[in-house]
Amino acid sequence: MIKVDNVSKSFGENAVLKNISTTIKQGEVVAVIGPSGSGKSTFLRCLNLLEQPTAGDICINETMITSLKVNKLEIRKNIGMVFQHFHLFPHMTVLENVTYAPKKVKNMKKTEADEIGKSLIAKVGLTDKETAYPNRLSGGQKQRVAIARALAMEPDIMLFDEPTSALDPEMVKEVLDVMKDLADSGMTMVIVTHEMNFAKEVADRVLFLDNGMLVEEGKPESFFAKPQTVRAQNFLEKIL
Amino acid sequence: MNLDFSQIVPYIPFMLEGIWVTLKFVSASIVIGFIIGTLLALCKITKIPVLKVIADIYTSIFRGTPLILQLMIFYFAVPQLTGYDIEPFSSAILAFGLNSAAYVSEIIRAGIMAVDKGQTEAAQALGVPYKSMMVNIILPQAIKNILPALMNEFITLTKESAIVSVIGYLDIMRRAQIVGADIYRNFEPLLFAGVIYWLMVFVLTQLGKVVERRMRYSD
Numbered sequence: 270m271i272k273v274d275n276v277s278k279s280f281g282e283n284a285v286l287k288n289i290s291t292t293i294k295q296g297e298v299v300a301v302i303g304p305s306g307s308g309k310s311t312f313l314r315c316l317n318l319l320e321q322p323t324a325g326d327i328c329i330n331e332t333m334i335t336s337l338k339v340n341k342l343e344i345r346k347n348i349g350m351v352f353q354h355f356h357l358f359p360h361m362t363v364l365e366n367v368t369y370a371p372k373k374v375k376n377m378k379k380t381e382a383d384e385i386g387k388s389l390i391a392k393v394g395l396t397d398k399e400t401a402y403p404n405r406l407s408g409g410q411k412q413r414v415a416i417a418r419a420l421a422m423e424p425d426i427m428l429f430d431e432p433t434s435a436l437d438p439e440m441v442k443e444v445l446d447v448m449k450d451l452a453d454s455g456m457t458m459v460i461v462t463h464e465m466n467f468a469k470e471v472a473d474r475v476l477f478l479d480n481g482m483l484v485e486e487g488k489p490e491s492f493f494a495k496p497q498t499v500r501a502q503n504f505l506e507k508i509l
Numbered sequence: 510m511n512l513d514f515s516q517i518v519p520y521i522p523f524m525l526e527g528i529w530v531t532l533k534f535v536s537a538s539i540v541i542g543f544i545i546g547t548l549l550a551l552c553k554i555t556k557i558p559v560l561k562v563i564a565d566i567y568t569s570i571f572r573g574t575p576l577i578l579q580l581m582i583f584y585f586a587v588p589q590l591t592g593y594d595i596e597p598f599s600s601a602i603l604a605f606g607l608n609s610a611a612y613v614s615e616i617i618r619a620g621i622m623a624v625d626k627g628q629t630e631a632a633q634a635l636g637v638p639y640k641s642m643m644v645n646i647i648l649p650q651a652i653k654n655i656l657p658a659l660m661n662e663f664i665t666l667t668k669e670s671a672i673v674s675v676i677g678y679l680d681i682m683r684r685a686q687i688v689g690a691d692i693y694r695n696f697e698p699l700l701f702a703g704v705i706y707w708l709m710v711f712v713l714t715q716l717g718k719v720v721e722r723r724m725r726y727s728d
Contacts, residue, residue, distance in 0.1 A: 319630055346636035356631035360649050370635040373645065404728060422635060 270295050271316065271426065271457070276325035276335075278311055285311045287481040288325070295425075298458045300468035300489070303478035304504055309461040312478065313428050316459060317348040330425065346374060349419030353431040355411040357403040357418070363390060364399045367418045374422065382421075389417040393447050409440030413447055420451075427451065429460040445471075465509060469493055477501045517697045520688040524701060527681035528709070534601045534678075535670050539663055541606030546613025551643065553618045564614065571611035577672050580604040584676040597678035605673075609666050616658045620651035653724045660717035664710050671706070681705050 271293040278286040285308045293299050301309045314320040316327065318334060318341045326335045334344045358366050367389060368382040377385075390399055393413035403411055412432055419427060429448065433441045445467050452458055452471050462468055468475055468489055475492045477485040477500075485492065485501045493509075496502045517524075552564035571579065583600035624647050632642040652659070674683035685702035689695040 317634055319633065341633075342636045342638060344636075345634055348634075350631075350634035352627060352631065352634075354627055356625070356627035358628065358631070358646055360653070369645070370637060373641050374636045374638075402726070418635070 270328075270330060271459075272326075272328040273316075274326045274328070276312075276315060276322045276327060278308075278315060278320055279323045285481050286315070286322070289478075289483045290325075291476060291483060291486065293457065293459060296455045296457055297473050298452045298456075298471055299460065299474050299476060300472035301459060301461045301476045301478060302463070302465070302468060302504075303484075307478040308481040309478050310430050313430050313459060313461050316426075316428055317345050317350055319350075342374075346422055347425050349422060349424035349427045351412070351415050351419055351427070351429045351432050353434050355403075355408075355415045355435075357411055357414055359403050362400050362402055363395060363406070363414050366403070366414060367421045370418070371421050386417070386421055389420050390414070392420075392450075393417045394443075407440060408436045409443045412436065412440075412444045416444075416447055416451070426457045426459070429458065429462070431461050431463065433462070433464055463508075465493065465505075477504070479504065512696065513694070514697050516692050516694055517688060517701060520684075520691070520698065521701075524681065524684045524688060524698065524705070527679065527684040527702075528705060530678070531667075531670055531680040532709075534598060534605065534673070534680075535667050537602045538605035538609055538666060538670075541602060542609025542613050542662075542666070543659075545607065545610035547617055547648070549610060549614035550617035550621060553614065554621055568611045568614060571608050572615075576604065576608050576669060577675060579608055580672065580676060597673070597676050600676065601670075601673045601678055605666060605670065609662065612662050613659065616655050616662060617648075617651060620655035620658075621647055623654055624650045656717065656721050656724065660714070660721075663717075664713055667709055667713060668706060 273289055273291050273293075276286060276289045277284065289312060301312060303309050311320055315322050316329075322335055326333060328334070329344065329348070332339065332344065358369065361369060364383065364386050367386040368377075368379070371377040371382040371385065372379060387396070387399065390396055393416060395410060395413055395417075398406060398410060398414075403414070406414065416427075416432075432448070433444050436444065441464070445464065448458070448460070448467075449471050460468070460472070470489075472489050475487060475489050476483060477492070477496070477498075479500045485496060485498045487497070492501070493505065496505055549564045549567060552560040555561060580600065583604045584595060584597060587600075588594050628646055628650065629642065632646050637646070670680060671682035673680050674686060677683065681702050685698040688698040692698075
């Protein structure tokens with residue numbers, strides 16, 4: 270469970286997040302949407318402390334991660350993250366990318382890590398690419414490897430930062446399919462996305478951020494059919 | 510033309526021995542320069558101000574003064590302070606190694622800065638500790654990018670090594686001078702020394718190309 274309590278984040282004078290509060294339940298899939306510059310990504314990055322909130326608290330499974338005493342690395346072991354631009358390690362093969370963190374961070378034996386890695390790579394449909402280097406892969410394939418890499422740490426929570434925004438249109442589906450399978454398996458997921466249809470279909474709840482504020486939240490059916498706030502109405506009008 | 514290469518023939522083994530002598534301290538200096546240079550580069554990119562300042566002052570001093578002066582300080586001046594004599598070999602390694610570290614640190618710093626910030630974030634998001642992240646993820650990519658610049662530094666070091674002759678270290682250069690004094694002819698031994706240096710740099714360049722090709726496997 271992720272409990273976000275009054276979280277704000279400023280970069281200097283610039284307030285990017287303003288008093289965000291929400292609770293994400295175990296197994297819930299939450300889509301975070303909103304115009305660009307609304308603070309969606311910053312919100313997501315606060316959840317694994319890639320950004321340190323300026324104020325407020327975030328509690329993940331009973332651990333207050335915004336406390337100064339907390340070991341960031343320990344927290345992050347439990348939270349997978351997938352980036353817009355993949356950020357695969359270019360000097361490692363697909364299998365090495367996936368098994369690096371289990372080996373280094375969890376001190377897993379190579380044979381064991383390879384086994385887990387291979388099964389995850391199979392799960393995202395890339396068994397034939399195990400020994401390939403990332404630059405030999407298409408965008409969709411890279412993103413699927415990135416998902417497998419995050420899953421290899423066996424996290425409780427997965428964060429997705431616009432995972433399909435850098436992809437060619439014909440590759441979006443293969444990534445969304447993998448994410449949908451993951452959602453069906455009961456993974457807790459927070460997804461910053463512009464794929465409204467995907468949000469509609471897969472998310473249990475939608476958070477609408479605008480100008481650093483959590484303006485509206487609700488079930489996707491009701492949110493997309495009948496947004497309550499003017500700002501959400503305006504936003505949806507523009508994109509749908 | 511007054512040229513007679515037959516005169517230096519008896520001295521050839523003596524001059525060739527200089528290759529080993531030069532290589533010995535140049536390779537030691539390269540290793541020292543690379544290790545200290547890497548550590549300095551890491552100091553320069555930390556968020557700890559003290560380390561940053563120390564690394565910057567170090568670089569400023571070693572890049573801002575002539576290498577020959579640093580060499581002479583280590584060999585002639587330091588014993589005056591400490592009361593202990595220092596071998597030409599040790600002072601040469603110290604001067605060249607520490608001097609090279611200053612240049613290497615700047616090259617590596619630039620290389621680290623050029624690695625996509627997303628790499629750091631990806632490693633952090635996976636919970637990878639700083640040291641592993643640097644050693645396994647950032648530095649391999651940085652070094653691949655800066656290999657030509659590093660190679661250049663090693664080549665410069667190899668050539669500039671000739672100035673150790675001023676502290677009487679029997680490298681290739683010094684041996685050429687000794688032979689010149691012996692036979693009252695300078696052109697032949699100096700030309701011979703020049704050819705040796707050129708060959709050494711040529712081999713080093715080829716070696717660099719091989720390493721570069723090896724590291725390009727992931728492109």
